[in-house]
Amino acid sequence: MKPAAPLILTLSAFFSSSIFAEVSYRIELTDSVHHLAKVEVDFPESATTELKINLPVWRTGKYQVLPLADGIRYFSAQDESGKILPYTRSASGEWTVELEQPTSVTVTYQLYANHLGQRVGHIDATHAFLDASGTLVYSPEFKDQAIKVELAVPDEWNSYSGMESAGKPHSFEASNYDVLMDSPIETGISHHRAFFADGRNYELVVWGKGNYDIEQMVTDLTKLSGQARAIWDGYPFERYVYIVHATSGAQGATEHLNSTVIQRPRFSYREREDYLGFIKTAAHEFIHTWNVKAYRPQGLVPYNYQKENISALLWIAEGSTSYFQSQLLLRAGVITVKEFFEDLAKRIAQSETTPGREVQSVQEASVGKWASTGGDYAVNHSANIYSEGYFVSLALDFSLLNDTDLAHSYRDVHKALYNQHKIPAGYSVADVKRILKDLSGQDYQTWWQTHVNSAMSLDFTSLLDNAGLQPGYGEDSTATAYAGVKLSDDSLKLAEVLRDGPAWNAGIVLGDEIVAIDGLKITAKGFASRIKDFKPGAEIVVSLFSDDRLKQVTLKLGEQQSGKLKLLSVDKPSRAQKAFFKAWLGIDWPFDNKGKLKSDS
Known part of the structure; x- marks a missing residue:
């Protein structure tokens, strides 16, 4: 060579x-x-x-x-x-x-x-x-x-x-x-494409071989890049570069001043679900060009490169970015209404099975992010600035829409942050509350204390009813047994034991290795289906190794619904609910008179 x-x-x-x-x-x-x-x-x-x-x-x-x-x-x-x-x-x-x-x-x-x-x-x-x-x-x-x-x-x-x-x-x-x-x-050595959207120049640079379709990427990134004015009324850049690494396993993404680097395994682009992972990541990093790079909270301004930069508002920096990413893709026509609903439903299901959201506020999670290590303890005792920050943003969006008779939304908060607090200025909690009061005429102190400074637990059924939606599992869903654990990859060692779940209450802990159920050997791949052999409420004898010692534990199984959570239309949605839906997402009501998504959704 x-x-x-x-x-x-x-x-x-x-x-x-x-x-x-x-x-x-x-x-x-x-x-x-x-x-x-x-x-x-x-x-x-x-x-x-x-x-x-x-x-x-x-x-x-x-x-x-x-x-x-x-x-x-x-x-x-x-x-x-x-x-x-x-x-x-x-x-x-x-x-x-x-x-x-x-x-x-x-x-x-x-x-x-x-x-x-x-x-x-x-x-x-x-x-x-x-x-x-x-x-x-x-x-x-x-x-x-x-x-x-x-x-x-x-x-x-x-x-x-x-x-x-x-x-x-x-x-x-x-x-x-x-x-x-x-x-x-x-x-x-890389692939390069240049394109144009809403008066700005863009480039796509892809390093590494893979099963991506670079022309499809350009088409969808062009649509995405043209949607910025749905939130902001200006740009902090004249040119933007999407850098993509098709890797042998490394994945993730990082936002920069007027560019991003996105890493995905090289063969994770062809299937629609995989491609959605890429384009949602691209949307997330693109939004960061405003939210974090053009304006960011005090504590992150100016950057101190030699120590932690602590902020109580990381949930806005990250969670709100996550909240807007699929909305821009929906408005751009890159994802369908069905795909948007699937993403939101998946987030709701994950939140409701994450006990840490009941323990820690997003304010505490923001301040403590630099010391966060993740894992079982975090799932059970911590909020996540991305996922729970997403839902605080959703709740704030719906509150503003209601308080202003649909005249203003959470998008207007970020428009104001961009216009009033560009770098090198940094915004504070007081600045955000002032913007909320300017938009709504109301004091958001009590709302802030309940949703930001306290551990938040949303009633999603009541919240989504504003937009004519309801969470549900469909007519074919049934109640199935539930153990409340997550296994390590290809192993029967427990990676997570959910707080106050069936296994937790039985005394099963992180790191225990399950070897048998009711005296019969179990495998990692067969564990989930074996649990489904029992009815909710059944008591089973679990044999496991705990700290190298064999023991048996009686586990009373809990209950969960089969299938994936879905977002459905409420019965007979009102004109007000349909108007709320459009003010929220910027698209027309997507269901027909029978409550089914229209064919083009």
Whole structure:
């Protein structure tokens, strides 16, 4: 195999004054097979006695401190004459270089970039994905300077970023490190399409082989991108880049200033359900371009890259983004009414089987997100800023529609946040309450205390009745037995035991391994069907290993409905309910006179 040409990345920062100051980064792929690169950074002259060099300890979109600096080895600093400068490791993402006199400083280090799933840096023979948070150190002294980026890459590679072109191939520029931090670079062998929507330029870049249909992706992303004015009356960008990685398993997505990176397993695009997962993710990240990137809550403004950024309003940043994603796709005609209803019904069913929503408020979940580890304890004792934030947004939307006789909705709250609290301003709880009062004429203090500051439990039947809908399982649904557990993948070890469920009340705990029911061996694949052999309320003897000790437990089974929860039309929906439905979703009533979804829905 012909070795890939080395990759050199140069970034330069310039003073706007007459004094020329340049920060240049050179990245050379020394061993792309093993994900290694050499980074050399030239900092301009500093008159201080020490120069702080930092690598962020977190990356945008993930509210968690990460060991990003663990990818750096052979750190070295030299003055302008080439003399080695002493330094100390002063924090997990910080090096303090000692200066004897004013001098420019050159820093070099080995970079290990093999964190594809974390979306902070990945280098191999086919591409390099470079997010500054995991690859490029900075100095706070020069953080606000303008930046120029130049890449030298193999002839067959192409380079893309949300940053502006500097006038020649593989060359970008940004106004400061904050822009660089939020503008990852994708360079390598990829598919590229450019398209246009509502006066803005868009690009789709796909790296990796897979079963995706890139033309279908362009068609649907064009429709989606044209729906922004359903919420906002302006754009925070002129150009937007959708970066897609078709991977061998890594998945997830991260929002950026005017771009996103979306990762999906390479063969998870053909089936409709899989494709919906992709396009909903794209909608989520697109909405983030306003909600988080153009405006975000205090505590996240300005970003502090070296510590946690705590906010009580992450449920708006994430949960409200989740709430709007399928609405934009519905308005765009990318998903059907049936698919929208299926998504909402699935969310309701999941919420009602997540006991943590009864324990923790979305305000507490927001503040505690940086310390959240997920798992069984979170399911039983924590709210989720995404899923429960979605339902607080739904409840707030319906409250506004009712309080304003359909004149205003939750979309107007986000329009106001965008117009009144653009970065670098940050919005507070008081700002959101003021906007609610301006729109409705009512004080939302009591509502806020009940739904945001307290653990929330919605009556979905009553809530959805406003829009002429009701949750139900259909005539063919029956009551089936229910154990209240979730197994680990391909194992009979318990990954979740739902609080106050049948297994929980029987004393079965996380990590127990079930081996038999009523004296007969059970398999992981056969567990669910075996439980269905019994009627609700039946008592069964479960044999299990608990901390390596065999024991038997009598389990009284609970009850749940078979099939999937559905959203159905109420009997004889009123004109007011149909009007509410249209004000909520922006489409006409989708049911016929018999309560069936119309064929085109």
